[in-house]
Amino acid sequence: MTDGTAGDGDGERERISTREAADRLGVKPETLYAYVSRGLLGSRRAAGGRGSTFDPLEVAALAARGRAATAGAPASGDTEGGWGRIRTGITLIDPAADSYAFRGVDAVALAEAYAYEEVAEWLWTGELVPGVHFTAPPAPLAAARAAAGALPAGSGPMDRMRVAVIAAGGADPLRFDLARDAVLGSARGLIPTLVDALPPAGGEAVDSAAPIARRLWSRLTARDADPASLRVLDAALALLIDHDLAASTLAVRVAASARAHPYAAVSAGLGALDGPLHGQASALAHRMLRDVLDQGGAGPVVAAHLRAGQRVPGLGHRLYRGEDPRARLLLARLAEVPAAADALAAARDTVATAARHTPLHANVDLALAVLSVASDMPAEAGEAIFAVGRTAGWVAHALEEYGERALRMRPTGIYVGPAAPRPLPPGGGR
Known part of the structure; x- marks a missing residue:
């Protein structure tokens, strides 16, 4: 990420x-x-x-x-x-201050003070709605569960969410209504649908009356949810809602520029998210932390990455000279989770060891890896958390793009191929 x-x-x-x-x-x-x-x-x-x-x-x-x-x-x-x-009034990143803001309000302060759903509403409307609750509509949820459940047993949460959003859209006859209220109504139903379409990780899933963070927890780990860990997960969802025009967000705006409905726009974002340089970055950090814990220290693991000419996962960010502000809050909250002590120590060891080679700081992927390792979640959990949280931001950007001139996202290619015209290539004819 x-x-x-x-x-x-x-x-x-x-x-x-x-x-x-x-x-x-x-x-x-x-x-x-x-x-x-x-x-x-x-x-x-x-x-x-x-x-x-x-x-x-x-x-x-x-x-x-x-x-x-x-x-x-x-x-x-x-x-x-x-x-x-691209004009946007959603997120402002200040690299000089290592900070970012949602609609002018510090994003970290929002995540500290409010729940994920409340921050999502702020991003969409500029208004705080205390205690807002997102509920999945029955028909789209049933379609999403059927589609996600039809995948092979080894499919991960991201595979299931990608088919769930397509199925949910197909079950919503009003998906082509791009009026602001209609899009927001779809969004308030789509986010819980993505979560509730996932099978429970153990026992029974939490019911739909619980907050998004609590419901997502039950889909990612069989461990009981303690309040401190849930606060970390909820803060992660809120912090990840948006980060300006990342690759997946740009894909969403391109789709929205062509007037794709919100389900299709979110699907474009999920597609762009799939890759080691964006969505899967937290999975690489998760596996690295597991290696650090298994080997008893970060030295051999960091050395192996450097020897292979690879970046150490979870360290550094192009937009921040210091520590990623998202990581700063999450790592502070993880310090309050007793079960995270070992994973947190491994992360700090990794940062300190890598700093001998190059001065890099923890980014949000490392913080997500600490959460997923400490909570017995799969390596893909960080990407799933990112996708659920970022869906709110994708919707905000789609709404902005619906208000712009259609099909404006059309860059001009710089042709570098052979000059035309060329003779017809030899070969068999009809």
């Missing part, structure tokens, strides 16, 4: 440093990394893990688009001046 973008495979072309890329664009390094997070630029970790490198041709193309927008030239995909310049 790094909410970032990997390099785009530019072969052996010589790459440039962060400072040089920022200078060519006339921006600060913090702004450069914001471009990366929004999918405007690809980056790669520099040799030795110190800083990032950039493709000079990609930097030049972005600079050219910026100059065209400044000159008032028509820009593809946005009414405000260029692909990637």
Whole structure:
């Protein structure tokens, strides 16, 4: 869940440093990394893990688009001046302060003070609704459970949620109504449907009168839910609601730009979430923590990652120079969970060991890994928590996009293939 973008495979072309890329664009390094997070630029970790490198041709193309927008030239995909310049009033990330805000209110403070459903309502409407409760409508829930239950026994929660959202949409005859109230009604039913469609991890599932965090807990672990652990899970859902234009959120806005209904837009987000650089990042951190616990220390595990030329999972974030604010709150709350002591110590050992090589801080994936390891959840649990929490943010972005010009998400490709026209290739004819 790094909410970032990997390099785009530019072969052996010589790459440039962060400072040089920022200078060519006339921006600060913090702004450069914001471009990366929004999918405007690809980056790669520099040799030795110190800083990032950039493709000079990609930097030049972005600079050219910026100059065209400044000159008032028509820009593809946005009414405000260029692909990637997407107006939003949802989330503001401040890299200099290592903080982010939902509709102007500090997101960490919101997660500390309010439950997930309450923060979701704030993001959607700008109003706090104390004690708001999300309930899955019967017909979409029945369809979602049937579809999720038809998957093979070894299917994980993400596999089940991906088919559940499609089935739930098919059972909602009003899904094509894109009026604001209709979309919000669908969202308030879709989030609990994604959770309640999952089979219970042990015994009976918690009934639909419980908060989302309590119901999700019963689907991810057979362990009894203690209040401190539930506070961590609820805070995680609230913190993960949105993080500006991450890859999955951009996919949602592209779908919404084509006027896909909210179920289809959320499905686009779930599809983009599937990958080691976004949704599955917490699973990699989970497995790493298990290895640290099994080997009795982080040294051999960190060394194995570095020897293989791999980043240590759960460390560093493109948008924050210090500790990810989401990790900061979650790790503090995990310190109040007795069962998390060993996993938390393993995480701190990992951070300290890796810091001898490069100064990186814990990110939200490491915090989710501590929660999932300590709670006997599967490695995929962090991605499931992310998906449930982020669905509220995806809906908020879809609502914004429904209010924009349709089909504006249409970037112009930079063709790099052979020149046309070319002769017809030889071969068999009809």
